[in-house]
Amino acid sequence: MLERQNLRITRQRRTILKELRKDYTHPSADQIYDKVRQTIPRISLGTVYRNLEVLCRLGEIQKLKLGRTKKRFDGNSDFHYHMRCLDCNRLDDAALAPLKSIEDEAGAVTDYKVLGHRLEFVGFCPQCSIQS
Amino acid sequence: MLERQNLRITRQRRTILKELRKDYTHPSADQIYDKVRQTIPRISLGTVYRNLEVLCRLGEIQKLKLGRTKKRFDGNSDFHYHMRCLDCNRLDDAALAPLKSIEDEAGAVTDYKVLGHRLEFVGFCPQCSIQS
DNA sequence: TTTCATGCAAAAGGTTTGCAACATT
DNA sequence: AATGTTGCAAACCTTTTGCATGAAA
Numbered sequence: 001m002l003e004r005q006n007l008r009i010t011r012q013r014r015t016i017l018k019e020l021r022k023d024y025t026h027p028s029a030d031q032i033y034d035k036v037r038q039t040i041p042r043i044s045l046g047t048v049y050r051n052l053e054v055l056c057r058l059g060e061i062q063k064l065k066l067g068r069t070k071k072r073f074d075g076n077s078d079f080h081y082h083m084r085c086l087d088c089n090r091l092d093d094a095a096l097a098p099l100k101s102i103e104d105e106a107g108a109v110t111d112y113k114v115l116g117h118r119l120e121f122v123g124f125c126p127q128c129s130i131q132s
Numbered sequence: 133m134l135e136r137q138n139l140r141i142t143r144q145r146r147t148i149l150k151e152l153r154k155d156y157t158h159p160s161a162d163q164i165y166d167k168v169r170q171t172i173p174r175i176s177l178g179t180v181y182r183n184l185e186v187l188c189r190l191g192e193i194q195k196l197k198l199g200r201t202k203k204r205f206d207g208n209s210d211f212h213y214h215m216r217c218l219d220c221n222r223l224d225d226a227a228l229a230p231l232k233s234i235e236d237e238a239g240a241v242t243d244y245k246v247l248g249h250r251l252e253f254v255g256f257c258p259q260c261s262i263q264s
Numbered sequence: 265t266t267t268c269a270t271g272c273a274a275a276a277g278g279t280t281t282g283c284a285a286c287a288t289t
Numbered sequence: 290a291a292t293g294t295t296g297c298a299a300a301c302c303t304t305t306t307g308c309a310t311g312a313a314a
Contacts (some may be wrong), residue, residue, distance in 0.1 A: 008294070010295080046279090046280075046295080095241045096238055107255075110226055110253075112224070112256060114255040116253070117251060120249065121242075121244070176273095181303090182270085202302085202303065203303085
């Protein structure tokens with residue numbers, strides 16, 4: 001999956017993807033950096049960013065840019081929605097069926113060629129619901 | 133509308149809100165800065181940011197943080213969706229009825245207390261559709 | 265006059281990039 | 290050997306913040 005288009009399978013690249021695959025918390029780049037550093041202490045943040053970019057281009061992972069400024073990454077590249085906690089910023093999957101017809105509706109009310117949509121839910125996670 | 137809670141109506145604040153009210157392009161902070169500078173040349177970017185923050189808190193405008201890193205601002209604070217051009221980054225309103233039931237559905241498949249949702253469409257605007 | 269807001273500049277936070285050395289093919 | 294990749298550090302871009310000055314109320 002990585003070997004197409006002149007890309008090399010480096011230890012850094014392999015490790016970053018592996019970490020992301022087994023992580024269900026939708027980590028940020030620096031969180032991934034911390035994880036990978038346990039295996040490759042001298043890896044640099046720049047390398048992490050560059051590889052996340054490559055893996056996104058390959059469709060192996062996805063970048064989540066809704067809401068907050070800081071990006072989060074998802075080892076599952078299948079289309080799905082997310083739910084974000086307004087308090088602790090936790091991010092979970094929302095197992096909702098993709099709204100396929102909604103893009104057609106959007107196309108009908110604008111003069112854009114609609115190619116996709118991004119939907120994110122916000123609220124309080126179980127832990128933060130208790131406190132607040 | 134501005135005079136509640138110890139807030140003062142300064143020239144800067146008034147001008148920023150006025151610019152945003154008559155602007156339908158969902159400008160970024162630095163675009164607003166450029167606009168307002170035509171009237172108040174010595175205004176600072178910091179002041180623009182601070183006032184955008186205040187106006188958001190008051191519910192007079194809204195901050196759009198979907199997609200790209202850079203925030204965009206909307207002089208219309210009513211709930212509505214947006215459509216973004218993937219090519220030129222143009223941002224328009226999508227006159228779609230708010231999906232009210234979807235938050236209940238999301239609540240049913242997660243253990244969050246759902247408070248809201250953000251939906252953005254992406255595609256190509258009329259201009260960019262022609263070229264691409 | 266009180267206190268909120270401003271301008272300025274510096275800092276912060278996240279991400280990107282130039283470059284020489286290095287590793288994969 | 291060829292060239293993609295890394296580590297490092299510096300640069301970048303947007304946003305935030307400390308502080309002395311200025312302006313609403």
